[in-house]
Amino acid sequence: MSTNVVVTGASTGIGWGTVKVLRARGFHVFGSVRSEGDAARLSEEFGAGFTPLLFDVTDRAAVFGASEQVRAALGGEALMGLVNNAGIAVPGLLLAMRPDEVERQLAVNVMGTLNVTQAFAPLLGVDPDFAGRPGRIVMMSSVGGTSATPFLGAYNTSKFALEGMSEALRRELMRYGVDVVVIAPGTVKTPIWSKAETLKEPRYAQGSYAGALEKMRELVRDSAVNGLPPEAIGKAVFEALTAARPPVRRVVTPTPVQHFLTNHLPKRTVDRMIAKMLGLKRG
Template identity: 55%
Template sequence: MKSVVVTGVSTGIGWGATKVLTKAGFHVFGSVRKEADAQRLKQEFGERFTPLLFDVTDVAAVKRGADEVRAALKGKTLFGLVNNAGIAVSGPLLELPLDEFRQQMEVNVTGPLIVTQAFAPLLGADTSLKGAPGRIVNISSVGGKQAAPFVGPYSASKYALEGLSESLRRELLLFGIDVIIIGPGAVKTQIWAKAEEVDITPYLNSPYYPSLVKFRTFFLKSAKTGLTPERLGRAILKALTVKNPKVRYAVVRQRLQNWTIPQLLPKRFVDRLIGRNVGLLKP
């Protein structure tokens, strides 16, 4: 049975990937931070799932997880690694607490690198292992190519992950390990459901407050009509198994409207369009 490591599987895209991969016959080693989630997922996915308890920013814990997987593989290579775990920090950049920005980058950028360094030997960087080299799938976002106001920390982290992925893909040519990006649009996950709970009253006296209210309303509507985690799971399965994968997959609802056209439009035009829609144009 082929094995895949997926980070952040308690809910959302990671959970969807685990569901799809286990049904397709893979064994999934999935990272969670809470023992309760580990037990719940073991009951849900059965013998094809093994929980790994670690936070992606904890180097020692991630290494322990890699050691556990190495022991289970018994000298064979790991088929795939899916760097999915992440958080979303929002707020106007000029007024954002810097500790929140640092945390965003630590989890969404440094975290995937920590995990990749720990598991790359199992994917084939350790040439003593038997089997073909594995693949890495990094979960980015439309926000890694098209930045929006008030989610600057999240977009910055995903832009960084895109660059990190491209550099890794070229460096890992040495070992035959491929790196593929999946950039989804809105997905029905807890990461965005929590946006409704975000307290924006600290910005009540900010000149950005009226625009923040408008943007959050728009953002929550998009999240509620987003793709299912299982849809992203199927995209991850394809990226891991297709013979000649693309370097990047944009998995977006209403692709023409939400991906293709915005990529083609002049940036200044998009600036004005967004500014008008959320009230950011100077009077």
């Protein structure tokens, strides 16, 4: 069985944690990065079992060029897995966000994921020229892919879209035996939330939302300290790639009770809880 896996967004955070876990278990990882410096750093850290792929997921030509590089390296053997991890989080009040900010959020998390999937799916066994067991696609969603949070609306929109894309793909790819599994992390110690400080910009920090925005920044800072280590998500990815019958969606969170309540209580009840926590009730 093939042990070759492609992981996007490999330079930091969950992507790096996934590469670390897979390399420790003997997998060869093709990891996407956006700079030569990151390529060199990861190659030194993970050795000969790591091959850097230099592309931004929004650059469709570069993505397809990288898929040809992997195709040549596989030598006709099907790719075991594609881990669609690359993503960004652009926080902001939806009524005040600029169109280019929302477009960038969707370009990376939605269209970028589609670019990568279209480029690498043939290598998983959709192309009949590849021999061996069909591979799997792991989609990195979020607990925010089924429940939205104030000031993360653009990010939530992208993850809700990713959930729908994943479900449609899973059903379309049954024809080829290629499974699609969603991993939905809760808070993780990752640089993705470093842009939370943009909530201090005058367009956000002034006016009736100022107090709620400060509370939101505190929650984000707390997640950077108390979130799960990236390797915990990497282990979930490993299990999604290797289990005989993995669940179609797996939540990995340090706060399972909170997640359960958020997804099972009536929506209006959750609305009131969030409003109380952030101070969003009308005065």
